[in-house]
Amino acid sequence: MxxxxxxxxxxxxxRSGSSLPGVAEILMGVTGGIAAYKSLDVLRILQRHGHxxxxxxxxxxxxxxxxxxxxxxxxxxVGTHLFGDSEQPGYHHLDVNDGKDLMLVAPASANxxxxxxxxxxxxxxxxxxxxFRGPVVVAPAMNTSMWLHPATARNINMLRxxxxxxxxxxxGLLADGAVGPGRLAEPTAIVDAVEAVLAGGSAGRDLAxxxxxxxxxxxxxxxxxxxxVGNRSSGRMGWALAAAARDRGAxxxxxxANVDLPREAGIxxxxxxxxxxxRDACRAEFPGCDMLIMCAAVADYRPIDAASGKLDKSRxxxxxxxxxxxxxILAELSALREDQVLVGFAAEHGPEGLERARGKRxxxxxxxxxxxxxxxxxxxxxxxxxxxxxxxxxxxxxALPRMSKRQCAERILDAATPLVEALPSGA
Ligand code: C5P
Numbered sequence: 538m539x540x541x542x543x544x545x546x547x548x549x550x551x552r553s554g555s556s557l558p559g560v561a562e563i564l565m566g567v568t569g570g571i572a573a574y575k576s577l578d579v580l581r582i583l584q585r586h587g588h589x590x591x592x593x594x595x596x597x598x599x600x601x602x603x604x605x606x607x608x609x610x611x612x613x614x615v616g617t618h619l620f621g622d623s624e625q626p627g628y629h630h631l632d633v634n635d636g637k638d639l640m641l642v643a644p645a646s647a648n649x650x651x652x653x654x655x656x657x658x659x660x661x662x663x664x665x666x667x668x669f670r671g672p673v674v675v676a677p678a679m680n681t682s683m684w685l686h687p688a689t690a691r692n693i694n695m696l697r698x699x700x701x702x703x704x705x706x707x708x709g710l711l712a713d714g715a716v717g718p719g720r721l722a723e724p725t726a727i728v729d730a731v732e733a734v735l736a737g738g739s740a741g742r743d744l745a746x747x748x749x750x751x752x753x754x755x756x757x758x759x760x761x762x763x764x765x766v767g768n769r770s771s772g773r774m775g776w777a778l779a780a781a782a783r784d785r786g787a788x789x790x791x792x793x794a795n796v797d798l799p800r801e802a803g804i805x806x807x808x809x810x811x812x813x814x815x816r817d818a819c820r821a822e823f824p825g826c827d828m829l830i831m832c833a834a835v836a837d838y839r840p841i842d843a844a845s846g847k848l849d850k851s852r853x854x855x856x857x858x859x860x861x862x863x864x865x866i867l868a869e870l871s872a873l874r875e876d877q878v879l880v881g882f883a884a885e886h887g888p889e890g891l892e893r894a895r896g897k898r899x900x901x902x903x904x905x906x907x908x909x910x911x912x913x914x915x916x917x918x919x920x921x922x923x924x925x926x927x928x929x930x931x932x933x934x935x936a937l938p939r940m941s942k943r944q945c946a947e948r949i950l951d952a953a954t955p956l957v958e959a960l961p962s963g964a
Contacts (some may be wrong), residue, residue, distance in 0.1 A: 560586070560587035560588050560589070561588045561589070561638040561639060561735050562588070562589045562591075562636050562637050562638050562639075563583060563588050563589065563590050563591070563637070563638065563639050563640070563641055563731065564590075564591050564592075564593065564633055564637045564639070564640045564641070564665060564669070565579070565580060565583075565590050565591070565592050565593070565640075565641045565642075565643065566592075566593050566594070566595075566640065566641065566642040566643075566645075566649075566662040566665065566666070567592060567593070567594045567595070567598045567602070567607065567642075567643070567644070567662075568594075568595045568597065568598050568642065568644060568645055568646040568648070568649040568662065569595055569596075569597025569598045569600060569601060569646055569648075570597075570598075570601065570644045570646050570678050570679065570721075571601060571712040572644040572678035572720070572721035573598050573601040573602045573644060574601065574602050575643075575644070575721055575724055576592075576602070576607075576643055576644065577602065577606060577607070577610060578724040579641075579643055579724045579727050579728060580592070580607065580610050580611060581610060582724055582725065582728045583728055583731070584610070584611075586728065586732070590611050590613075591611065591613050591616070591637075592604075592607040592608075592611055592613070592615045592616070593615070593616035593617070593661050593662050593665055594607065594615060594616070594617050594662070595617075595646075595649065595660050595661075595662050596617065596660070597646070597648075599617060604617055616661050616665075617661065618661060619659075619660065619661045619664060633665045633668050633669045634668065634669060634670050634671070637669070637671060638671055638672075638735060639671055639672050639673070639674065639731060639734060639735055640665065640666065640669045640671065640672075640673045640674070641673075641674045641675075641676070641727070641731055642662070642666070642673070642674070642675045642676065643674075643675075643676035643678075643704075643721065643727050644676060644677065644678035644721045645675045645676060645677045645678065646677075646678070646679060647677075647679045647683045647684075647686075647689050647692075649662065649663065650675065650677060650689065650692050650693065650696065651688070651689075651692050653666050653675070653692075653696060653701075654691075654692035654693075654695040654696055654699075655692075672700075672702065672734050672735075673700075673701045673702065674701070674702045674703075674704060674727075674730055674731050674734055675696060675701050675702070675703055675704070676703075676704040676706070676721060676722050676727045676730075677689075677693070677703070677704075677705075677706050677719075677721075678706055678719065678720065678721035679706075679719050680711055680712075680713050680715060680719050681711060681715050681716075681717030681718055681719045683719065684706060684717075684718050684719040685717075685718070687799060690799040691799075694799070694801055694802040695802070697801065697802050697803060698802040698803065702730060702734050702784075703784075704722045704726060704727050704730045705722065705780075705941075705943050706718055706719050706720055706721060706722060707720045707721075707722055707723070707941050707944075708720065708921040708922055708941045717921060718921050718941070742785055742786035743785055743786070743954050743958075744782055744785040744786045744787035744950070744954060744957070745785075745786030745787070746786070747786075747787050747788070747827040747828065747957055748787065748788045748789075748790065748825055748826045748827055748828075749779075749782040749787040749788070749789050749790070749826060749827065749828045749829075749830065750790050750792065750819070750822050750823060750825075750826035750828070750829045750830070751775050751778050751779050751782070751789065751790070751791050751792070751829075751830045751832055752775065752791075752792045752793075752794075752809075752815060752819060752829075752830070752831050752832055752833035752835070752866075753772045753774070753775020753776060753778075753779070753791055753792070753793045753794070753796055753832050753833055754770055754771075754772035754775060754793045754794035754795050754796035754833055754834070755767055755768040755769065755770030755771075755772075755794055755795060755833065755834040755835075756768075756794045756795070756809075756810065756811050756812045756814075756815055756833065756834070756835050756836045757794070757795055757810055757811060757836075758811055758812060758836045758838070758839035758840060758843075758863075759811070759840065759843040760840050760843060760844070760848070760858055761843060761844035761845075761846065761847050761848045762843075762844065762845060762846055762847050763847050764847075764848070766836060766838070766839070766840065766858075766860075767795070767836075768834045768836070768918075769834075769918040769919055770794075770833065770834035770918055770919075771796070771797075771798070771918060771919045772793060772794075772795075772796030772797075772798055773798065773919070773920075773921065773942050774832050774882075774923060774942050774945070774946070775791060775793070775796070775830075775832040775833065776791075776796065776798050776801075776942075777941075777942035777943045777945065777946040778830055778832060778946040778949065778950070779791045779801070779804050780801055780804070780943065780946070781943060781946035781947050781950055782830075782946075782950060783801070783803045783804055785950060785954070787828075788805075789803070789804045789805065790804075790805045790806075790807065790822050790826070791804055791805070791806050791807070792807045792809050792815055792818040792819055792822065792833070793806055793807070793808060793809065793833075794808075794809055794810050794811070794814075794815055794833055794835075795810055807822065811836075811839070812835050812836045812839055812863040812864070812866075813839075813863070815833060815835055815866060816863075816864050816866045816869070819831075819866050819870060820866075820869075820870070823870050823873065823877075824875075826877065827876075827877060827878065827957050827960065827962075828877065828878040828879075828880065828953060828956075828957050829867075829870060829877060829878070829879050829880065830880040830949070830953075831866065831867040831870075831879070831880065831881045831882060832882050834884065834918075835863065835866060836863055837862065837863060838860035838861065838862060838863065839860060839861060839863050840858050840859065840860055841859045841860065841861045842859070865901070867879070867881045867901050867903065868900070868901045868902075871901050871902045871903055872902075876960045876961050876962045877960075878904050878905075878953055878956040878957050878960070879901075879902075879903040879904050879905075880903065880904060880905045880906070880907065880949065880953055881897065881898070881901055881903045881905070881906045881907070882906070882907045882908075882909070883897050883906050883907070883908045883909075884909055884910075884911045884918070885908060885909075885910060885911065886910070886911050886912045887910070887912050890908065890910055890911075890912075891908055891926060891928075894906050894908035894926070894928055895928055898928055898929055903929075904929055904930050904953065904956055905927060905928065905929040905930055905949070905952055905953055905956075906928045906929060907925050907926070907927055907928070907945075907949055908925065908926040908927075908928060909923055909924060909925050909926075910924065921941060921942060922939050922940060922941055922942065923939070923940070923941075923942050923945045924937070924938065924939045924940075925937050925945050925948075925949075927948065927949060927952050929952070930952065930953075930955075930956055933952075935948070935952070
């Protein structure tokens, strides 16, 4: 996106932030973490795009990168103290609304995120956050355990509910040697997010006014009262799609089977643990949706007669479970579809899988099929990343490199959203 496309935000007193057309005044908060050095890159890119940047830092951030570096690059005084003194004149947090278009916090530590979520104002940075009336973009960075902790998930949900724009961390090698989610998003991705928000959110909210139905997780088909036939789907891909669609402005309904992940604000969840329950829930929700993304791993077979009690193993050395086919929900809904966009998944095993996925798209008559190879380590179930090929719409086919499930979700929505916009209803 070009800086010249920015819709100007007029501040509460009627003055726009920057006096130049097309550029913004940004207040950038930097918190403590090894990723703080990457904020220098973020600052540099923002400046290259013509934006003015003023920096406030927490005391912990100063232990990683000196304020002098930010002062030298921004050409402005850096705020670090809540109360100025003769050494450090301070940046008055009540000045934040004076001509600032957007506040960015990158990297945002678990601690600062928690303070922001609870409305505590013990640092200059969090005081600025509370006093600021414009849009806020937050790019978290922390180790995987902290990122996955339920307290952090809760705080992130609160920030989202408060209207903060999140730039989700990436998965990869972290400073502590662990591999997992928590690494600060790339500086270019952070700047893209900032500019999408500055642009009035039109580019970022291309699904506004639409309803997206997503199935997620893996069904479990009972053998008896305690045993089931299931699969390894974690629900992460469906969760990532739901968050991405919500952030792009859609009303999102997730029909979920056995997903043990934190639920997010702004998404409606319907529980459907078996193939039959998922079919019922999808059929009930389908008429109200503009786009269906069938991401769940739905059982193809289920035991014909599940025992009502627990099967007694002392009665026989071998057990034969008779299975019957389940209904293919996607194919069934495809036959019922009106002005709706349909996206299916195909988790295939091995090199011929791509061809099978192409065939599935034709057979089930859906717009897009997302293929992933379940035989490749980290390419389908359970992991934070995926390696996908987006088959369709039309003749197009995109084989993408390994990337986080959130990034995959964005690419899938990039492919599917123009189809929704082209629906006769103009959804
Ligand atoms: O044919 P296959 O099961 O591989 O197709 C996968 C796609 O079909 C996925 O989108 C999955 O969610 C969907 N599916 C379905 N109902 C089933 C089995 C799979 O909707 N019973």
